[in-house]
Amino acid sequence: MKPPLIPQKILLCVTLLLLSALLATDCRRFIVRRIFISKKLEGINLSGMDFYNTNLENINLARARLVKTNLSFSNLKNSRLVNADLREAELSAADLTGADLRGANLRNTHLRNAVLRKANLVGAYLYDADLSGADVRDALMTAGVAEGSDMTVINQIMDRNGLVQYAHFRNADLAGAAVSGKWKSFIQQQGVRNFDKIIWVK
Helix, strand or coil: CCCCCCCCCHHHHHHHHHHHHEEEEEEEEHHHHHHHCCCCCCEEEEECEEEEEEEEECCCCCCCCCCCCCCCCCCCCCCECCEHHHHHECCCCCCHHHHHHHCCCCEEEEECCEEECCCCCCCEEEECEEEECCCCCEEEEEEEECCCCCCCHHHHHHHHHCEEEEECCCCCCCCEEEHHHHHHHHHHCCCCHHHCCCCCEE
């Protein structure tokens, strides 16, 4: 018995879908290639793009717009993301070791199991971010005061001269995150979620 013939319209639709998938892959490769060779990346708009598991070590994306961009599992070691807009970006399991995130907007960003060791978070906004399981050891969180100063000290100095910049963690989820113990009082006073589940390390 002969197998039923596939109608020509269905065959054409399947072919078009496959071609679209191939073109999308080629476009992604082109954009990734452009990122590696371009020298004009500051302020670039890459919102909604997919850079899953991409090597972007040492990249300069200062002031870049990366809203809802997928950077999960990517290598962003020593990257420059100063004042970047990363709202609702996907950075789960990304390696941001030594990254410069000063002033970055990370509201509602997914940073589950991300590595932020020795990252500069001064002035970064992490409101409502998901940092569960993240490694935040040795990250820099304040400027203008001694490391580990609590919010009471910070507020007093701000009242006097307003020169303190600090990481903002209001309502961020830090369940299972590894954080240097010197920041315990500082983070406790910011109203984070799952404070009792933070792993404090020396």
